[in-house]
Amino acid sequence: MRLNKIFKNTLLVLAACLVLSACATKKEVATDIKGQMQGDVYTGTDTVEYLADGVPDRVFFATNESILTTASRETLRAQAAWLRKNPNINVVLEGHADERGTREYNLALGERRANAAKDYLMTYGISSDRITVLSYGKERPVDSGSNPLAWSKNRRSVTVKAN
Amino acid sequence: MTKKILTLLFILIPINVNALIEVDITRGNLNPLPLAVSPLSIDEESRKGFEKILKKENIGYEISNIVENNLRISGLFNPLDKKAFLQAPDIANLKPRFEDWNLIKAQALITGKVNYIDDKLRVEFRLWDVLAAKEMMALAFTTVPNNWRRVGHIISDKIYERLTGEKGYFDTRIIYVSEEGPKTQRIKKLAIMDQDGANNKFLTLGNELVLTPRFNPASQMVTYLSYFKNMPRVYLLDIETGTQEVVGDFPGMTFAPRFSPDGKKIIMSLAKDGKSDIYTMDLENRIVEKITNHPSIDTSPSYSPDGKYITFNSDRSGYQQIYVMKNDGSDVKRISFGNGLYGTPVWSPRGDLIAFTKLHKGKFYIGVMRTDGSGERLLTENYYQEAPSWSPNGRVLIFYRETKTNSKGEGFSAKLWSIDLTGYNERQIKTPTDASDPSWSSLLSN
Numbered sequence: 269m270r271l272n273k274i275f276k277n278t279l280l281v282l283a284a285c286l287v288l289s290a291c292a293t294k295k296e297v298a299t300d301i302k303g304q305m306q307g308d309v310y311t312g313t314d315t316v317e318y319l320a321d322g323v324p325d326r327v328f329f330a331t332n333e334s335i336l337t338t339a340s341r342e343t344l345r346a347q348a349a350w351l352r353k354n355p356n357i358n359v360v361l362e363g364h365a366d367e368r369g370t371r372e373y374n375l376a377l378g379e380r381r382a383n384a385a386k387d388y389l390m391t392y393g394i395s396s397d398r399i400t401v402l403s404y405g406k407e408r409p410v411d412s413g414s415n416p417l418a419w420s421k422n423r424r425s426v427t428v429k430a431n
Numbered sequence: 432m433t434k435k436i437l438t439l440l441f442i443l444i445p446i447n448v449n450a451l452i453e454v455d456i457t458r459g460n461l462n463p464l465p466l467a468v469s470p471l472s473i474d475e476e477s478r479k480g481f482e483k484i485l486k487k488e489n490i491g492y493e494i495s496n497i498v499e500n501n502l503r504i505s506g507l508f509n510p511l512d513k514k515a516f517l518q519a520p521d522i523a524n525l526k527p528r529f530e531d532w533n534l535i536k537a538q539a540l541i542t543g544k545v546n547y548i549d550d551k552l553r554v555e556f557r558l559w560d561v562l563a564a565k566e567m568m569a570l571a572f573t574t575v576p577n578n579w580r581r582v583g584h585i586i587s588d589k590i591y592e593r594l595t596g597e598k599g600y601f602d603t604r605i606i607y608v609s610e611e612g613p614k615t616q617r618i619k620k621l622a623i624m625d626q627d628g629a630n631n632k633f634l635t636l637g638n639e640l641v642l643t644p645r646f647n648p649a650s651q652m653v654t655y656l657s658y659f660k661n662m663p664r665v666y667l668l669d670i671e672t673g674t675q676e677v678v679g680d681f682p683g684m685t686f687a688p689r690f691s692p693d694g695k696k697i698i699m700s701l702a703k704d705g706k707s708d709i710y711t712m713d714l715e716n717r718i719v720e721k722i723t724n725h726p727s728i729d730t731s732p733s734y735s736p737d738g739k740y741i742t743f744n745s746d747r748s749g750y751q752q753i754y755v756m757k758n759d760g761s762d763v764k765r766i767s768f769g770n771g772l773y774g775t776p777v778w779s780p781r782g783d784l785i786a787f788t789k790l791h792k793g794k795f796y797i798g799v800m801r802t803d804g805s806g807e808r809l810l811t812e813n814y815y816q817e818a819p820s821w822s823p824n825g826r827v828l829i830f831y832r833e834t835k836t837n838s839k840g841e842g843f844s845a846k847l848w849s850i851d852l853t854g855y856n857e858r859q860i861k862t863p864t865d866a867s868d869p870s871w872s873s874l875l876s877n
Binding site (some may be wrong): 310332334367368370371372373375376377379380381383384387402403404407408409410411412413414415418 | 538601613614615616617634640642643656663672683684686700702703704705706707730731744746750763774788790793813815817833836837838840841843859867868
């Protein structure tokens with residue numbers, strides 16, 4: 269079961285690499301909107317808060333996707349390390365979607381995104397007992413804009429201290 | 432305002448006239464039928480009686496205004512300006528002078544009378560075919576005075592039915608989500624109103640996020656999603672008593688609830704471990720059944736009116752598409768194959784169509800297709816709109832629409848809109864606050 273999970277995550281990571289490399293070859297490194305997005309994924313820091321020094325609280329996703337990017341995996345490894353150092357802290361992973369999707373599907377998508385983050389934390393040794401997943405769908409955007417940059421900030425999974 | 436207290440005494444005066452007037456509602460109606468809604472006549476004593484209880488100067492005018500408004504918003508009728516009427520309401524109700532009504536080009540005439548008898552409201556009305564110079568229908572109701580708006584809606588339904596051959600949809604209510612505050616921190620409350628926007632009432636206080644209320648087609652129960660205690664779960668609400676209860680005991684977020692056509696089951700999604708599947712729960716014996724089992728997102732389920740099939744939304748093909756399956760989850764078939772993504776399928780109460788939301792090239796559409804996916808027809812295009820809900824006669828769809836914000840992220844709004852199945856007669860439904868997730872009730876009286 270556990271091996272299975274690791275295997276699944278490895279596949280996800282591989283898939284992410286494939287997607288990224290595919291994008292990269294197509295349009296060089298597609299950087300746009302003042303260097304805050306790569307392809308479709310937010311890479312800026314405007315909205316990011318920190319759980320501890322060097323531990324960003326959130327990861328971002330491409331439209332309709334729940335695949336973790338290289339940067340997201342780095343963030344989650346930092347979160348896992350911090351959680352291992354603070355065994356009494358539990359977290360809620362809040363999954364979100366942008367406004368360009370139907371409400372119910374986005375609720376499910378938010379859950380899938382938060383779960384992708386949860387699975388990754390678990391492969392780095394964090395017990396599922398310490399993690400609660402909560403989807404807000406498109407109900408709680410951080411940026412109220414109606415443009416690709418705002419949407420990219422809103423497609424996220426945020427790790428929030430539960431206690 | 433319950434079904435129980437509306438004691439309707441139908442004194443049917445049957446007439447068998449072959450009506451000359453026929454309104455075809457299957458086509459876009461660009462020439463609505465001109466008709467005259469004469470104010471209901473009222474004697475001075477009754478007028479004073481109602482003025483005292485209802486604080487309305489002339490209840491006869493008020494009721495006829497409701498009828499006139501309903502017929503106008505249906506898009507099928509063109510109620511003529513009362514200023515052009517030549518005959519007084521009381522005389523017209525006794526015996527219309529058809530030449531006069533013909534002169535102002537009215538093809539149909541509605542007349543009537545209101546009385547205050549034994550603390551009750553008694554309303555009679557007549558529908559006349561002006562060209563044939565004949566009475567088409569005459570009905571009388573007796574009820575408690577507070578039901579006066581509903582009397583107007585019931586009269587509208589009778590007229591609609593007599594002239595179109597199909598049931599009306601005016602004596603109905605809409606439940607929806609009222610929205611206030613900034614886009615990043617919306618306060619959402621359940622709200623309910625009459626189909627014409629009157630009698631708006633808030634059902635929750637806004638302390639927790641609530642979404643997607645849906646009526647039970649068989650009663651005045653509602654199912655919806657609440658984030659009570661930050662645990663998003665499907666709830667049941669009895670509108671009459673205000674009683675709320677969580678539906679079932681699930682190990683994750685339950686959402687996207689709807690009732691089965693007989694009102695005995697709730698169908699919904701459960702999201703767990705990154706996948707969402709469809710479940711049903713029987714409200715009597717609490718038995719839970721898992722209907723789909725797939726690593727994809729399966730959501731937005733909606734039963735066919737005979738309860739034998741379920742349409743739903745799944746991304747098992749890679750992207751959101753519409754599927755149909757048998758009610759036990761077998762025989763799953765994808766039915767949407769056009770360009771773009773498809774969501775929120777909802778089965779027509781007539782059984783022949785599925786309404787949906789479509790996203791294609793950055794635009795959102797409300798459309799309909801046959802239940803095998805053929806005959807796709809897009810009714811309206813906009814920046815953002817979704818979540819169609821059918822009128823009980825399957826002729827009108829209500830949905831919500833959101834506006835694009837400006838470069839500063841300002842100017843957001845969410846409003847309810849309706850459109851006829853024909854693609855004509857698009858209208859905004861006014862609400863006291865911003866609004867989304869509308870659900871149309873069944874007819875309150877049949």
